[in-house]
Amino acid sequence: MSAMTAAAPPVAAGRGVTRPTPTLYRAYSIAGGVALVLVAIAASALVGSLSDRTDRVRDRTGPVLVATQQLYSSLAEADAAAAAVQLSGANENREQRRFYEQALERSTQQIERVATLIGDDPAAHQTLQNIAANLTRYAGVVEAARAQNKAGISGANATLTSALDLMRSGIGADVEQLTAISEKHLADDYERPVARIVVAVVSLVAALIVLVALQRFMTKRARRLINAPIAIATVVVVVLAVWMIFAEMGQRRDLRSASNDGYASISSTARIQGVAYRAKADESLALLGSGAALGSFETFEQSVRTLASRDLTAADAQQVRDGATVAGQGLLFDAARLADSSRERYAAAEMLVRWQRYRDTNRTIQTAATRGDRTTAALIATTTGNQAFNGFNLAVESVVQDNTAQFEDSLSSADHRLRYLGASTLLIPLAALLLLLWGTQMRINEYR
């Protein structure tokens, strides 16, 4: 290619064309060089921002969101288990007590994790402090209720009810607020690099304008078709621009996917767990209550309707496995619709089947309670009922784990898109700069 330009003699004087001076070429190359340096700086800054965006979502915002949802379900689990322990009476249910203690321990760990990751947001830290303080109070009241229950003191159930109220009104509201703060952080992270994109685009356009103008100037003055090094430099800069656009768009798409497919599913299943635990706690409270409260499953039924507007059948589960849409309202149906891989669909189907098993067990509990046989109702609730509920809960957890893996995969994919771009934002402008200097120097040499 160099032969195409180097072999051409200078345009002969006297043909009415102004001879271009090397000084003019040098001026162009300096302008192009400056533009390319700006490109390198702006592109590196942009890639740094994109990388930072992914890092923040992967290492901070994402884990905070996941931990917040886990905190939500851990607290709900503690609530349901505390009520189940109380229901089992003085000879308390060991397994449910273990679940309670483990859920409380996990909650504390999740609070610490969120506090470490969430950064220096004062509102978030204040909310976390409130949750931690109220959780300590809650645990204290539960222990008091437990001690009263073991001692056969009549106010034990009222004490437990006050603990559950604290969980639902105080701690629950704070966790909702924490979730809102975390989701806002995620939205902020999406928008973070926008200003730098503009700077990078402007510098790329400026570099391209200088390169094209120099090419045209040379073509016009030297009557050459093309200066190959400068043409290659132009193409290289265009490639960098296209690469960056695609990387940014791809990364944005991956993050959206992480948010829509991963986080939305995590959030949805965490809601399912929360509502189901509330239902389980309400079941226990209905059996612990006295007078009109005994056997009143109204709030339980409300939670059930939030989860599924109707009973679920084996055919529904099969439809979910087959990827068909199942008609029905409620969080469980929503989760089944969100399942977009074979593994998720099978897990969602299992969740539906196990929920229905628990629902069927609850009906036998309600039947016993309605005829005034509290002892039988409590026995079923603390044995078969707990087992059926655990089965459902663990099925939900499986779905959460799959969704979390999908969320993390999308974030890894977003990160992967920037793998070679960082170094390229320096190397490509440098290569373009060298080509520019080479092409310009070749023309200048023709005047020596």
Next chain:
Amino acid sequence: MHQPGVTRRSFMAGALASGVLLASCASGGRGDKVSSSSRLRILSWTDYIDTDEQGAPGTVSRFAQSSRLDVDYSDEYPSNTEAFSDLFEPNLGRGRGVGWDLVVPTFWLASRLVARDWLEPLPLELVPNHVNLEPTFLTMPWDRGARYQMPWQAGLTGIAYNPALTKRDVRSLADLFDPAFRGKVGMVTEMRETVALTMALQGADPSRPTKDAAERALEKLEAAKRDGQIREFTGNEFRDRLQTGDFALCLAWSGDIVQLQRDRPDIRFVIPDEGGMQWFDTMVIPRHSDNAAGAAQWMNFVYDPANAARITAAVQYISPVIGVRDELRKLGGDAAQLADSPILFPDDATRQRLYTWGGLPSDVEDDLDARFTTLTAG
């Protein structure tokens, strides 16, 4: 169908382990996709499945026919300790397959394999019958949701006794240490059951063990052995000792007692007031399996309640599959009688008194194992 004297608890000779090791050399690798091939290699315990009988193909044959897989089923699983030291660690620890697509270790070993990331996650999209897994097996802290293993059979460890020799009902673990029965007491050779139940007697929770509590239990057992209270630590030989009268009472495994009671209905089995141990052997897919898809198909097949009931009728351990009780009734005959067995289908009150060993760090368990082995050998 049962062959007396040889059960999943039988201790296999080292020669068998070497056969396993030779087979392990044939393993191949796999990527993220679920591996599959036309051959499925299963390694399980001796006499732990129904076999072909005239006119009635066993589970392996029926599965091979329906799946069209070439099934290589071996019942030469060695002890858990041997399996770990001779099969899993030397192969999986070096990134190689073990030569089997599906293996059936006891739960505590499975938990170690999970912790070391030596198991494939189950391709649950190929196991829709995972939904038939009894919920109690979903709550293992080391594998919540049973995503790495599916239990094969479960059993209980409680007290078996001969009322003619004890001359009274036995209800408590304390009876094992009652001087009235000096020299007539047996314990089992499984550390996680004998030590765990002694812990329960001392007020500790075996589902959440601590090193201190386990050591206290070991001290009590060592003293009892020294004083002649404990006659012997055995595997399922306790069946013979109970029959001959060498043992008046002993720790025993539920499946063996169900089998023994066919000949000796007078032998009783109880879950002590302080609680009993629940254990289970579980199907896992080791890393680098050549046919994880086939292993998943097998799991799905044996989790069909109708198929699971045939296995239960043969091995007489507790099935982890929902719906087996109804299917046993449908089978009629002896199988239908098993549906009413309180040992195979413990009631809710009994279940509440069961512990599953919670596990300690593997180095701590190794130390306890070593000390326990010295005790049982002495």
